[in-house]
Amino acid sequence: MTSSGPPDPGPGSTVLVEVTGVDKRFGTTRALRGVGLSLRAGQCLGLVGRNGAGKSTLVSILSGLIEPDAGTVRFGGEPAPRVGDIARWREWIATVFQHSMIVPDLSVAENVFLGNTSSVVSWRELRARTRAIMREWGFDIDARTPCRELSVEQLQIVEIARALARGAKCVLLDEPTAALERQAARRLFDRVRQLTAGGVAVLYISHHLEEVFEICENVAVLRDGELVLTAPTASLDRDDLVAAMVGGVHRAGEHRAGEPAAGDAGRPGQAPDLEAAPVVLSVDGLESGSARGRLGGVSLSVHAGEVVGVTGLLSAGVATLGRAVAGAEGYAAGQILLHGRRVPAGGRAAAQHAGIGYIPEDRRAEGFVAHLGVAENVTMTIAGDLSGRTGVLRPARRAAAAAPLTARLSLVSAGPRQPAGELSGGNQQKVTVARTLAHRPSLIVAITPTRGVDVASKELLLGSLADVAASTGAGVLLCSDELSDLAVCDRVVVLVRGEVFTEFSKPPFDRDELILATEGMKGTATNGPVGDPASVPAEEAAQ
Numbered sequence: 001m002t003s004s005g006p007p008d009p010g011p012g013s014t015v016l017v018e019v020t021g022v023d024k025r026f027g028t029t030r031a032l033r034g035v036g037l038s039l040r041a042g043q044c045l046g047l048v049g050r051n052g053a054g055k056s057t058l059v060s061i062l063s064g065l066i067e068p069d070a071g072t073v074r075f076g077g078e079p080a081p082r083v084g085d086i087a088r089w090r091e092w093i094a095t096v097f098q099h100s101m102i103v104p105d106l107s108v109a110e111n112v113f114l115g116n117t118s119s120v121v122s123w124r125e126l127r128a129r130t131r132a133i134m135r136e137w138g139f140d141i142d143a144r145t146p147c148r149e150l151s152v153e154q155l156q157i158v159e160i161a162r163a164l165a166r167g168a169k170c171v172l173l174d175e176p177t178a179a180l181e182r183q184a185a186r187r188l189f190d191r192v193r194q195l196t197a198g199g200v201a202v203l204y205i206s207h208h209l210e211e212v213f214e215i216c217e218n219v220a221v222l223r224d225g226e227l228v229l230t231a232p233t234a235s236l237d238r239d240d241l242v243a244a245m246v247g248g249v250h251r252a253g254e255h256r257a258g259e260p261a262a263g264d265a266g267r268p269g270q271a272p273d274l275e276a277a278p279v280v281l282s283v284d285g286l287e288s289g290s291a292r293g294r295l296g297g298v299s300l301s302v303h304a305g306e307v308v309g310v311t312g313l314l315s316a317g318v319a320t321l322g323r324a325v326a327g328a329e330g331y332a333a334g335q336i337l338l339h340g341r342r343v344p345a346g347g348r349a350a351a352q353h354a355g356i357g358y359i360p361e362d363r364r365a366e367g368f369v370a371h372l373g374v375a376e377n378v379t380m381t382i383a384g385d386l387s388g389r390t391g392v393l394r395p396a397r398r399a400a401a402a403a404p405l406t407a408r409l410s411l412v413s414a415g416p417r418q419p420a421g422e423l424s425g426g427n428q429q430k431v432t433v434a435r436t437l438a439h440r441p442s443l444i445v446a447i448t449p450t451r452g453v454d455v456a457s458k459e460l461l462l463g464s465l466a467d468v469a470a471s472t473g474a475g476v477l478l479c480s481d482e483l484s485d486l487a488v489c490d491r492v493v494v495l496v497r498g499e500v501f502t503e504f505s506k507p508p509f510d511r512d513e514l515i516l517a518t519e520g521m522k523g524t525a526t527n528g529p530v531g532d533p534a535s536v537p538a539e540e541a542a543q
C-alpha cells in the first residue's frame with residue numbers, strides 16, 4: 001500500500017499534473033522530501049496529514065506560488081511554466097484557499113475574470129460569460145452582485161467559477177468546508193462530483209477524514225514532509241488513515257507515547273455535582289446587534305470545573321456570545337459576571353485581567369504575534385510571573401515554561417524561538433491554545449478551537465481544556481459548530497437566532513438531537529453520541 005512515487009495512472013484516466021521528487025526546505029525544516037503524486041482527469045484525490053506535515057507547502061508549489069528546491073512539476077507531460085507566470089499556471093491549476101481571494105467591492109463577474117482580461121474590457125461580455133459558466137455548472141449567483149453581499153458558500157462558488165473561467169483542468173480545494181454549514185458542505189460535495197464528472201481533477205485537502213472517504217477516489221497521506229501512503233479510499237478505513245498520519249498503529253481511543261490521551265482528561269472522574277460548584281460565569285440577558293449573529297437576551301452560567309458547550313447555526317450568535325464574554329466585542333444590553341463581579345464590556349485587556357482566557361476564532365488576527373517566537377507567544381501573559389523579582393526573563397526560562405504545554409498539544413515547530421508566523425495553520429492554533437492555558441484563567445472562552453487542527457491533535461486539545469477545568473476548577477465556555485467538539489462538554493446550550501433554544505444536560509449527547517435543535521426543532525434520540533467518529537457521517541463532520 002505504501003508508495004513514495006506517483007501512483008500508476010489507471011487505464012483511461014489522463015494524468016494532468018505530475019509531481020516527482022519534490023523537496024522543500026525552510027531553514028532547518030524539511031517541509032517536503034521527495035514527494036511524488038499525480039492528479040488525474042475526472043478524479044478527486046484527498047490529501048491528509050497532521051499539522052505541519054507539509055500539505056500547504058505542497059499546495060503552494062502546485063499553485064505556482066513557491067519553487068521547490070528539487071523535483072519537478074509537469075502539466076500534461078510538459079514541464080510546468082516558471083513560478084511567477086501565474087496566468088499560464090492558472091490555465092492548469094486553480095486553488096480555492098481557506099482565506100477567500102475575492103475582492104469584496106467588485107462584482108461576481110469582475111471577480112470571476114479578475115486578472116484574466118485583455119486591456120479592452122466589455123463588462124457586458126464578461127457578465128455574459130460569467131452567466132454562461134454559472135449556467136453550465138448549475139451555479140445560481142447573479143453576475144452583477146457585489147461580492148461583499150455574498151455568503152461564504154457563494155464566495156467559494158465564485159472562486160470555483162473563476163478557476164473554470166480560466167480553463168483550469170485541476171482545482172485544489174484547501175479545507176473547503178471549514179467555514180461552511182452542514183447543508184452548504186453537502187452542496188459543495190455535489191459540486192466536487194460535478195467537477196470530476198466534467199473531467200476536472202480535484203485535490204481535496206481536509207482534516208475531516210469522513211469527507212475524504214465520501215468524495216475522494218484516492219487518498220495521499222503526508223507525514224513529516226514525506227508521502228507515506230497513496231491508496232484507493234475504498235481499500236482503507238479511518239484507523240488505517242490515522243495510523244498513516246501519526247506513524248504507528250492508532251486505533252480509536254489510543255494515543256501516542258508521551259501524549260496524554262483525550263480520554264485521560266476527557267471528563268476525569270466526572271465531577272459529581274458540578275451544579276453545586278460555585279458559579280464562575282454568569283451571563284444575564286445579553287443582547288447584541290452584531291452583524292455576524294445577533295443576541296436577543298441570552299442568559300447562562302458556567303460552574304467551576306464545568307465545560308459548557310454553546311452551539312448553533314452560523315448566524316445563531318454562538319461566536320458573538322463567545323466574543324462578548326471574552327471582551328473581544330461590545331454588547332447592547334445585559335451583563336457578564338465573573339465570580340459575581342461585573343466584567344467591563346468590550347475590552348479584551350480588562351476581561352483578561354479579570355481572569356478570562358480567550359481562544360479566538362480568527363487566530364491570525366487575534367491569536368498570536370507572528371514575528372515573535374513560539375515560547376514568547378505562549379508565555380506572553382505570564383511574563384511578569386516568570387521574570388519574578390529580578391525583572392529579567394531569559395529565553396531559556398520562557399522555553400522551559402512553554403515546553404510542557406507545547407508538548408501536550410503536540411505542537412510541531414523548529415524550536416521555541418521559531419516565529420509563530422512560520423508555523424503551519426494548525427500549529428498556530430496550538431500556540432493560541434497553549435498561551436491561554438499558560439496563564440491559568442478562571443474562565444476559558446474557546447471559539448471553534450479545533451478548526452484546522454488535525455484529527456489526532458483535536459483529542460489532545462479538547463482533552464487539555466477538559467483537564468484544566470477538572471484540575472484547576474476553571475470554567476470553560478466552548479463555542480463551536482463542530483459537533484464532535486461537544487463530546488467533551490458537561491452541558492450544551494443550543495442557540496437559535498440569538499436565543500437559548502434548549503439545553504442538553506446529560507452527556508453523551510445525541511448528535512441527531514443536537515442537529516435538530518440547532519435547526520430549531522426538538523426530536524427523540526435515535527443515533528449514537530457525538531464524538532464517536534464511526535457514527536458521525538460526513539454531513540455532521542463537515543459542520
Ligand SMILES: Nc1ncnc2c1ncn2[C@@H]1O[C@H](COP(=O)(O)OP(=O)(O)OP(=O)(O)O)[C@@H](O)[C@H]1O
Pocket residue numbers: 026027029030031049050051052053054055056057058412413414422423424425426427452454
Ligand atoms: N515560510 C516558512 N518558514 C519557515 N517554516 C515554514 C514556512 N512555511 C512552512 N514552514 C514549515 O514547514 C512545515 C510544513 O508546514 P505546512 O504549512 O506545509 O503544513 P500543513 O500540513 O499545511 O499543516 P496544517 O495542517 O497545520 O495547515 C512546518 O513545520 C512549518 O512550520
